[in-house]
Amino acid sequence: xxxxxVLNKTHSLDxxxxxxxxxxxxxxxxxxxxxxxxxxxxxxxxVSFGWVASSTLPSPLAVIQDGxxxxxxxxxxxxxxxxxxxxxxxxxxxxxxxxxxGFVNGLSTHMRALTDSSIQMLRNIPHLSLIPVVILTxxxxxxxxISLVAVGVMFPVYINTFHxxxxxxxxxxxxxxxxxxxxxxxxxxIIFPGALPTILMGLRYALGVMWTTLIVAETMAAxxxxxxxxxxxxxxMDMETILLCIVIYALLGKVSDLIAKxxxxxxxxxxxxxxxx
Amino acid sequence: MTExxxxxxxxxxxxxxxxxxxxxxxxxxxxxxxALVGMSGGGKSTLLRLIAGLEEPTSGVLTFAGGxxxxxxxxxxxxxxxxxTVLQNVTFKQQAKSxxxxxxxxxxxxxxxxxxxxxxxxxxxxxxxRVALARALMARPQLLLLDEPLGALDALTRRNMQDLILSVxxxxxxxxxxxxxxVQEAARMADRIVxxxxxxxxxxxxxxxxxxxxxxxxxxxxxxxxxxxEAS
Numbered sequence: 001x002x003x004x005x006v007l008n009k010t011h012s013l014d015x016x017x018x019x020x021x022x023x024x025x026x027x028x029x030x031x032x033x034x035x036x037x038x039x040x041x042x043x044x045x046x047v048s049f050g051w052v053a054s055s056t057l058p059s060p061l062a063v064i065q066d067g068x069x070x071x072x073x074x075x076x077x078x079x080x081x082x083x084x085x086x087x088x089x090x091x092x093x094x095x096x097x098x099x100x101x102g103f104v105n106g107l108s109t110h111m112r113a114l115t116d117s118s119i120q121m122l123r124n125i126p127h128l129s130l131i132p133v134v135i136l137t138x139x140x141x142x143x144x145x146i147s148l149v150a151v152g153v154m155f156p157v158y159i160n161t162f163h164x165x166x167x168x169x170x171x172x173x174x175x176x177x178x179x180x181x182x183x184x185x186x187x188x189x190i191i192f193p194g195a196l197p198t199i200l201m202g203l204r205y206a207l208g209v210m211w212t213t214l215i216v217a218e219t220m221a222a223x224x225x226x227x228x229x230x231x232x233x234x235x236x237m238d239m240e241t242i243l244l245c246i247v248i249y250a251l252l253g254k255v256s257d258l259i260a261k262x263x264x265x266x267x268x269x270x271x272x273x274x275x276x277x
Numbered sequence: 278m279t280e281x282x283x284x285x286x287x288x289x290x291x292x293x294x295x296x297x298x299x300x301x302x303x304x305x306x307x308x309x310x311x312a313l314v315g316m317s318g319g320g321k322s323t324l325l326r327l328i329a330g331l332e333e334p335t336s337g338v339l340t341f342a343g344g345x346x347x348x349x350x351x352x353x354x355x356x357x358x359x360x361x362t363v364l365q366n367v368t369f370k371q372q373a374k375s376x377x378x379x380x381x382x383x384x385x386x387x388x389x390x391x392x393x394x395x396x397x398x399x400x401x402x403x404x405x406x407r408v409a410l411a412r413a414l415m416a417r418p419q420l421l422l423l424d425e426p427l428g429a430l431d432a433l434t435r436r437n438m439q440d441l442i443l444s445v446x447x448x449x450x451x452x453x454x455x456x457x458x459x460v461q462e463a464a465r466m467a468d469r470i471v472x473x474x475x476x477x478x479x480x481x482x483x484x485x486x487x488x489x490x491x492x493x494x495x496x497x498x499x500x501x502x503x504x505x506x507e508a509s
Contacts, residue, residue, distance in 0.1 A: 171352070171354065171356055172356055172358060174331060175350075175352065175356040177331075178329055178330070178331055178348075178349075178350050179349070179369070179412075179416070180416070181369065185369070189358070189361075189369055189370060190358065193358070193360045193361075194360075196360075268360075270359060270360045270361075270396050270398070271359075273395070273396040273398050273399050
């Protein structure tokens with residue numbers, strides 16, 4: 001009887017607390033959209049009300065129309081795919097080299113002594129300063145641009161892999177050893193999972209470097225790609241296309257960051273688990 | 278007559294110019310529960326780590342009758358892998374069905390049968406140490422080494438864990454060495470208390486010879502005096 005009373009009371013409390021459907025929208029999901037939407041509306045308003053000349057700053061609608069035109073004639077898909085190809089290849093090559101070097105130097109004292117100080121020295125050279133060297137030695141072909149992206153991506157992946165492996169709790173490694181884990185099991189069950197959060201952080205940072213490097217490489221020495229489109233548009237005073245290229249870079253950056261974030265969520269789901277005891 | 282499992286002879290461990298353990302001698306019988314007590318930095322954990330094979334002695338000999346047994350260590354902090362669930366921690370993520378069943382059995386033994394799929398971060402300190410105990414028992418060890426595993430627990434949880442460890446060790450007739458600061462804990466759990474002081478073993482008391490709690494309390498007091506008396 002008493003239980004029923006408590007249940008009824010809880011039910012009526014639930015009814016009181018029940019909000020209209022529109023108020024149930026999660027603000028956490030809405031908040032990230034507020035700033036970009038406000039910027040977009042402001043941008044459109046500034047041009048529509050004539051506060052800025054449309055030749056100086058075309059409206060978002062004009063940029064979208066330009067984009068549709070470039071999609072229809074095939075220019076945009078062709079240049080996006082070539083930029084994506086360069087970015088992906090650079091990431092794969094540079095990321096793999098960075099990961100392997102970080103992995104080997106993280107685990108081997110001898111390799112660390114042999115190569116780490118040299119890598120640290122090279123790391124401090126701004127990789128974009130290598131552009132003249134790359135153009136002179138590799139020309140302006142695909143290899144040059146992919147190499148530049150690979151060099152840019154390699155160092156953040158190296159540093160984070162190296163530090164990730166070096167900073168795995170030594171007590172966990174000792175526990176694994178005392179429990180008879182083989183070297184392989186020690187790596188797959190303790191060292192790699194322990195280093196993974198730092199490695200993924202490096203990957204996320206490397207994605208940012210990847211796009212920045214590609215923009216510069218395609219702007220300075222290319223005959224295709226989004227960066228080339230922007231430079232070419234500059235020669236024709238085509239502001240719509242220039243802005244379109246900037247927006248595409250922003251979107252590609254956001255998409256790659258989302259992919260990295262999802263990989264993190266999948267691989268590091270255990271970090272979200274908190275006390276239920 | 279009980280058989281000797283382990284003999285420690287003139288065991289010494291030095292780190293650079295610092296001596297952590299000096300000429301320690303100890304004999305441990307099959308199925309015996311021995312507590313090593315003493316002040317911090319006295320050398321008791323070093324002795325345990327040498328027995329576990331985690332470190333090499335500078336000099337002296339460790340002899341296991343009948344070859345090196347299966348040894349498992351339970352550390353002061355649980356050392357659970359945060360990226361593995363409770364069952365995966367116990368089985369080290371090995372998929373063999375027999376290991377999975379054995380892991381579930383061990384978790385049931387420590388009272389965590391319903392927690393197989395949760396992560397360590399979701400457990401309390403006492404529950405984590407239970408998982409660590411289940412993991413230590415998985416390999417059916419012949420020698421269980423406990424390096425102050427209950428030091429960070431609250432009094433009630435600590436008492437429950439003492440009971441659990443005692444019942445498991447008695448049921449499986451496990452030879453056990455416990456390192457602890459707590460003389461009461463040592464007197465409650467061990468058959469024999471060995472005082473490690475000034476980096477060597479100086480004194481010992483047989484607790485199991487005394488059944489009466491009052492006598493055990495007197496033994497504990499004597500051990501405590503031995504540890505702190507001359508030091509103070």
